[in-house]
Amino acid sequence: GQNIDQPTEMTATEGAIVQINCTYQTSGFNGLFWYQQHAGEAPTFLSYNVLDGLEEKGRFSSFLSRSKGYSYLLLKELQMKDSASYLCAVRDHPNNNDMRFGAGTRLTVKP
Amino acid sequence: EPEVTQTPSHQVTQMGQEVILRCVPISNHLYFYWYRQILGQKVEFLVSFYNNEISEKSEIFDDQFSVERPDGSNFTLKIRSTKLEDSAMYFCASSDMTEAFFGQGTRLTVV
Numbered sequence: 001g002q003n004i005d006q007p008t009e010m011t012a013t014e015g016a017i018v019q020i021n022c023t024y025q026t027s028g029f030n031g032l033f034w035y036q037q038h039a040g041e042a043p044t045f046l047s048y049n050v051l052d053g054l055e056e057k058g059r060f061s062s063f064l065s066r067s068k069g070y071s072y073l074l075l076k077e078l079q080m081k082d083s084a085s086y087l088c089a090v091r092d093h094p095n096n097n098d099m100r101f102g103a104g105t106r107l108t109v110k111p
Numbered sequence: 112e113p114e115v116t117q118t119p120s121h122q123v124t125q126m127g128q129e130v131i132l133r134c135v136p137i138s139n140h141l142y143f144y145w146y147r148q149i150l151g152q153k154v155e156f157l158v159s160f161y162n163n164e165i166s167e168k169s170e171i172f173d174d175q176f177s178v179e180r181p182d183g184s185n186f187t188l189k190i191r192s193t194k195l196e197d198s199a200m201y202f203c204a205s206s207d208m209t210e211a212f213f214g215q216g217t218r219l220t221v222v
């Protein structure tokens with residue numbers, strides 16, 4: 001079996017920094033993805049981590065620790081448009097590329 | 112940016128009817144997926160497809176569902192004998208090893 005856990009909801013203030021955590025327990029590991037999903041829309045790819053460490057991409061950074069089964073997505077200089085759900089997805093098998101999703105974290109950015 | 116295209120964007124069907132959802136993946140990607148998202152719930156994996164065959168399917172993907180790649184570009188999901196609980200957004204995704212992109216989805220409503 002597998003578990004991918006994220007907080008259900010978070011609130012932050014415009015201009016601030018927010019960290020969204022994801023922990024996973026899977027039978028294997030072959031990479032972790034973060035997606036942004038606005039209500040009624042498709043998930044949009046944000047980042048991919050397969051090695052430990054931090055990947056930075058503009059205002060968004062993603063961190064992975066494989067030994068701890070832990071990742072976080074860091075959003076800096078929050079904007080109102082960042083209000084969305086953030087989905088953590090794990091590839092849990094070395095021989096295929098299937099992604100299994102957590103339930104997502106609904107982020108609300110307030111002025 | 113390359114994109115995954117899904118048709119139709121909306122489909123209303125009567126219970127018991129068959130529907131075919133269509134997807135055109137990104138041309139140089141080798142891995143294709145179907146996901147389902149019931150309103151307000153998490154993104155659920157249905158099936159993955161590689162090298163013209165199913166590589167993995169979830170417990171949701173029972174005999175009611177089938178996938179095909181009838182030509183070099185299209186990737187279809189067929190749902191036979193639809194039920195009310197099949198009402199959801201259905202997302203197609205395609206992937207290389209490090210990125211996975213979703214189509215805009217088909218909203219299926221079974222009445």
